[in-house]
Amino acid sequence: AQRVTQPEKLLSVFKGAPVELKCNYSYSGSPELFWYVQYSRQRLQLLLRHISRESIKGFTADLNKGETSFHLKKPFAQEEDSAMYYCALKSHGQNFVFGPGTRLSVLP
């Protein structure tokens, strides 16, 4: 079964502190993984995808197939990073499976 888990419902950090949002998945085959972000009362938007190996707004995520993880990291959190973050997996059937989300709160 294809599944995405995000163990933290809420993560609070102080401005300037490092951030790591955890994501684990279960999938048979080569996964395609994504991070989406939703700022307050806005639509979900794609933050980054693993195949692009990009850094967006200072965030990076590395796929670790051995640990079946795709954790999202940023070395220095900013207040504007406060949002809901969803990890997602593109499944065999080409649909996306989303995790339950983690709310990141960056405190001043």
Added chain:
Amino acid sequence: DAGITQSPRHKVTETGTPVTLRCHQTENHRYMYWYRQDPGHGLRLIHYSYGVKDTDKGEVSDGYSVSRSKTEDFLLTLESATSSQTSVYFCAIRRTGELTEQYFGPGTRLTVT
């Protein structure tokens, strides 16, 4: 972004009434999706469409039906709304090309009283 819109954006309705939410895209994509977003559950797929008149069920399809008579429109109908269907509903399209992504609409906040 005008690529995908949803209407209405907010709706309050009473238990037992039918409700139809509309998703409209201007990008001519084949795949369209309806999700509901609830605290602790994240996004759950209700139904999706892979072409005109081609639809399939998602994870939480009970109590919902969909129709797609034109490429640009994907309708979600709650035949008889219940309080458990109070949620935020998101439509999405699958943008394809060199890289695939799901692109979301602005959402519809539905309250069933």
